[in-house]
Amino acid sequence: MSTSFHKIKVKELVKETKDAISIEFDIPEELKGAFEFKAGQYLTLKTSIGAEEIRRSYSLCTAPFEAKWKVTSKKVKDGKMSNYLYDQISIGDSLEVMPPKGSFTADKKDKPVILFAAGSGITPIMSILKDQLEAGNQIVNLYYGSRSEEDVIFKRELDGISQENGHRFLLQHFFSSNGERLDKERVESIANGLKVLKEQADFFICGPAGMIESTKLGLEAAGVNANQIHVEYFASPDSPKGISQEVVSGSVEEITVVIDEEEYQITLDATETILEGAERIGIDPPFSCHSGVCTTCKAKVISGEVEMENNFGLGQDEIDEGYVLTCIGRPSCAGVKVSWDEV
Numbered sequence: 001m002s003t004s005f006h007k008i009k010v011k012e013l014v015k016e017t018k019d020a021i022s023i024e025f026d027i028p029e030e031l032k033g034a035f036e037f038k039a040g041q042y043l044t045l046k047t048s049i050g051a052e053e054i055r056r057s058y059s060l061c062t063a064p065f066e067a068k069w070k071v072t073s074k075k076v077k078d079g080k081m082s083n084y085l086y087d088q089i090s091i092g093d094s095l096e097v098m099p100p101k102g103s104f105t106a107d108k109k110d111k112p113v114i115l116f117a118a119g120s121g122i123t124p125i126m127s128i129l130k131d132q133l134e135a136g137n138q139i140v141n142l143y144y145g146s147r148s149e150e151d152v153i154f155k156r157e158l159d160g161i162s163q164e165n166g167h168r169f170l171l172q173h174f175f176s177s178n179g180e181r182l183d184k185e186r187v188e189s190i191a192n193g194l195k196v197l198k199e200q201a202d203f204f205i206c207g208p209a210g211m212i213e214s215t216k217l218g219l220e221a222a223g224v225n226a227n228q229i230h231v232e233y234f235a236s237p238d239s240p241k242g243i244s245q246e247v248v249s250g251s252v253e254e255i256t257v258v259i260d261e262e263e264y265q266i267t268l269d270a271t272e273t274i275l276e277g278a279e280r281i282g283i284d285p286p287f288s289c290h291s292g293v294c295t296t297c298k299a300k301v302i303s304g305e306v307e308m309e310n311n312f313g314l315g316q317d318e319i320d321e322g323y324v325l326t327c328i329g330r331p332s333c334a335g336v337k338v339s340w341d342e343v
C-alpha cells in the first residue's frame with residue numbers, strides 16, 4: 001500500500017452547509033490504481049500553512065462505483081486545515097494527498113446495515129450506505145444527528161437516495177436544537193425496535209467521541225454483540241493528557257523499523273513513540289492525527305511487543321493480528337521490529 005503523497009488538483013468544491021465543504025479531487029489516470037478505495041476509507045491531506053506542515057485525514061463521502069474522490073470537511077474553531085479548506089482553497093489548486101487507507105469498511109452486502117452518524121461523522125457513513133445500496137443490500141437504516149435542519153450535511157443527496165430506494169433505505173434525522181440526541185436510551189430503543197434484525201445486522205457508528213460511546217452503550221444494552229459494532233472516531237476522544245513518562249531501560253529502546261523494503265535501527269528517547277523516533281531520524285513514515293485515532297500510522301509488529309496508549313483507531317481483531325498504531329506505540333520489550341510495509 002502506497003504511503004507517499006501525490007500532488008492532486010481540486011476538481012470541484014461544494015459548500016454543503018454554512019461550515020462544511022466537499023472537495024473533489026481530480027485523480028490522474030495513472031494514479032487511479034493507487035487511489036482505488038473501499039467505502040468508508042479516508043484520504044490524508046498535507047499542506048503548509050505559513051511555516052507549518054499540516055496533515056489531516058478526511059473520510060471519502062463517495063462510493064467506489066461513483067469513481068469520484070470526494071471528502072468533506074467541517075470548519076472547526078481554530079482548526080487550521082478545516083479553515084484553510086473552507087476559506088482558501090479554489091478549484092484548480094493542488095494539495096498533497098495520500099492514497100486511501102482505513103479499516104472502517106463494510107465488506108458484506110447481504111446483512112442488514114444499521115448506521116449511526118452525527119455531524120461530519122456522516123462522511124464515511126455516506127460512502128458505506130451508497131455502496132451497500134448499489135450492491136443490492138435490502139436493509140440499510142441511517143440514524144443521523146445534526147444540530148438543526150440547516151446543518152444537515154448531504155441533505156439533498158440523502159433525500160434523493162431515500163426517494164430512489166423506498167423501503168430498502170430508512171432515514172431518520174435527530175436535531176439537537178429540538179432536544180433530540182442519539183443518547184444511550186434513544187439508541188437502545190431504536191435497537192430494540194429492530195427486533196430480530198438486531199441479531200443479524202452490522203452496526204457502524206461515526207461521530208464525536210461522546211456520541212460514539214453513548215451509541216455503543218445503547219446497542220450493548222439492547223443486546224447487540226460487540227463484534228457487530230464498528231466505530232470510526234473523527235476527533236480524538238477526551239483522554240487524560242500526558243503520556244506515561246516511564247523510562248524504558250536496557251535495550252528496550254533499540255528498535256528496528258521497516259519501510260519501503262529498507263530497515264532502520266532507532267534508539268528511542270525515553271518519551272518517544274515509534275513514529276516520533278522514525279520521524280526524528282528522517283525517514284518518512286505515514287501519519288496524520290498523531291493521537292491514535294486515524295490509523296494512518298498503522299504498522300505490523302514483526303517481533304517483540306508494543307504497548308499502545310489510548311488506542312481509539314484499531315479494533316481488537318487488528319490488534320490480535322499484530323497491528324499497532326506507531327504514533328501511540330512504544331516498545332515494551334527488547335528486540336521490537338515493526339514494518340509499515342506489511343499493512
Ligand code: FES
Nearest residue numbers: 288290293295327
Ligand atoms: S497518526 Fe493517526 S492513529 Fe497514528
